Amino acid sequence: MSLEPPKKDWFQAPKGAERVWIGIALAWCFVMFLMMPYWHLFGKQNSTGEAYKVEPRAFQERVEAFVEANQVGELDGQPVVEPPPGGEAYLLARMWSWYPVLKLRQGETYRLHVSSLDLQHGMSLLPMNMNFQVLPGYDHVLTITPTSTGTFTIVCNEFCGVGHSMMVGKLIVE
Numbered sequence: 616m617s618l619e620p621p622k623k624d625w626f627q628a629p630k631g632a633e634r635v636w637i638g639i640a641l642a643w644c645f646v647m648f649l650m651m652p653y654w655h656l657f658g659k660q661n662s663t664g665e666a667y668k669v670e671p672r673a674f675q676e677r678v679e680a681f682v683e684a685n686q687v688g689e690l691d692g693q694p695v696v697e698p699p700p701g702g703e704a705y706l707l708a709r710m711w712s713w714y715p716v717l718k719l720r721q722g723e724t725y726r727l728h729v730s731s732l733d734l735q736h737g738m739s740l741l742p743m744n745m746n747f748q749v750l751p752g753y754d755h756v757l758t759i760t761p762t763s764t765g766t767f768t769i770v771c772n773e774f775c776g777v778g779h780s781m782m783v784g785k786l787i788v789e
């Protein structure tokens with residue numbers, strides 16, 4: 616069997632129900648397209664887009680200094696760190712853990728610096744619907760105000776190797 620070129624006038628304009636379905640799909644594309652700027656302006660869980668360049672080792676040193684100055688306890692071998700209300704907090708992602716465990720106060724606003732020591736990770740705060748990319752070299756600053764108390768779980772949502780599924784951290788809000 617050989618390939619044959621299509622016959623002339625092969626195109627037939629859609630009609631009837633096909634037109635309607637194409638119209639519905641196109642209209643929905645526009646709705647989703649407009650939702651992107653809408654959420655950017657009115658979504659409550661968006662990043663402010665504040666980010667700085669940082670060497671991964673320099674970021675790690677800042678995290679260590681932050682832990683040393685504000686540690687209040689220990690949980691599963693990880694330091695529990697309580698940043699000053701309204702102050703700066705740090706969270707380091709690395710293969711395959713989140714460091715340290717943060718302890719925040721409800722209603723206070725923090726500047727949370729998030730970065731990675733090695734490769735790309737994803738910070739997903741459960742059960743809240745929050746997802747942020749965590750990249751080495753970028754100090755991503757999230758302005759956060761916890762509105763509910765409890766112990767929240769941070770999981771990695773970017774596949775980062777064999778330990779990916781065990782990369783679970785904790786965030787405590789009191």
Ligand SMILES: [Cu+2]
Nearest residue numbers: 736771773775
């Ligand atoms: Cu990961």
